[in-house]
Amino acid sequence: MLIAVVTISDRASRGQYEDLSGPAVEAWLRETVVTPFEIVRRTIPDGVEPVRDTLLALCDEEHADLILTTGGTGPAPRDETPEAMREVVTRELPGFGEQLRRASLEQTPTAILSRQLAGTRGKTLLINLPGKPGSIRFSLDAVFAAVPYCLDLIGAGWIDTDPARVRAFRPAPSSSS
Numbered sequence: 001m002l003i004a005v006v007t008i009s010d011r012a013s014r015g016q017y018e019d020l021s022g023p024a025v026e027a028w029l030r031e032t033v034v035t036p037f038e039i040v041r042r043t044i045p046d047g048v049e050p051v052r053d054t055l056l057a058l059c060d061e062e063h064a065d066l067i068l069t070t071g072g073t074g075p076a077p078r079d080e081t082p083e084a085m086r087e088v089v090t091r092e093l094p095g096f097g098e099q100l101r102r103a104s105l106e107q108t109p110t111a112i113l114s115r116q117l118a119g120t121r122g123k124t125l126l127i128n129l130p131g132k133p134g135s136i137r138f139s140l141d142a143v144f145a146a147v148p149y150c151l152d153l154i155g156a157g158w159i160d161t162d163p164a165r166v167r168a169f170r171p172a173p174s175s176s177s
């Protein structure tokens with residue numbers, strides 16, 4: 001099980017500030033996912049090309065099962081993560097963005113400015129998270145219950161979570177014959 005954590009930020013990638021969001025995603029995963037996994041981390045600038053090329057390499061060459069991005073989803077001119085995602089995913093999963101915005105509205109009215117997408121490419125699930133370090137825990141708590149079953153459905157690796165943190169929801173197998 002390979003999980004990629006991609007920080008998308010002009011300033012973090014230039015070293016103008018310390019990346020706090022990528023480490024927050026990694027810390028959350030290490031506390032929550034109880035089955036074995038490896039993490040690869042990338043910190044890259046905003047813009048369609050770097051984001052698209054990084055995501056394509058993680059999907060097609062490194063065969064990541066799950067990719068979590070943070071940053072670049074707002075309406076500022078350099079925020080182009082969703083545009084890059086549209087060039088990478090072959091199927092969108094709009095429920096993730098809907099749930100992220102719905103849940104984040106409890107935290108901040110500016111949640112409606114976010115354009116997070118999720119989708120699949122082959123056996124990889126990709127999910128965008130907001131850039132702010134303080135949004136990471138909240139966002140992952142809001143959507144992760146559906147992630148293990150989604151990975152099952154696309155033929156990616158198996159993961160399970162600590163139910164005290166997030167209860168992974170897998171529907172009971174149907175008994176119809």
Ligand SMILES: Nc1ncnc2c1ncn2[C@@H]1O[C@H](COP(=O)(O)OP(=O)(O)OP(=O)(O)O)[C@@H](O)[C@H]1O
Pocket residue numbers: 007008009010011012017018019020021022046071072074076131132133
């Ligand atoms: N990866 C990160 N690590 C630490 N702080 C971050 C990170 N991403 C965003 N932030 C903080 O959240 C604020 C708003 O996030 P936003 O994604 O709008 O950043 P930004 O100003 O577009 O960043 P950049 O210009 O570096 O791409 C930033 O000004 C910064 O203080």
Ligand SMILES: Nc1nc2c(c(=O)[nH]1)N[C@H]1C(S)=C(S)[C@@H](COP(=O)(O)O)O[C@H]1N2
Pocket residue numbers: 070071072073074075079103104107108110111112113114115129130131132134135138139
């Ligand atoms: N939970 C949560 N969601 C949030 C925020 C936040 O602080 N907390 N910030 C919002 C803001 S201000 C923006 S512009 C968008 C996109 O952020 P990004 O460009 O850093 O990805 O996420 C939104 N979603």
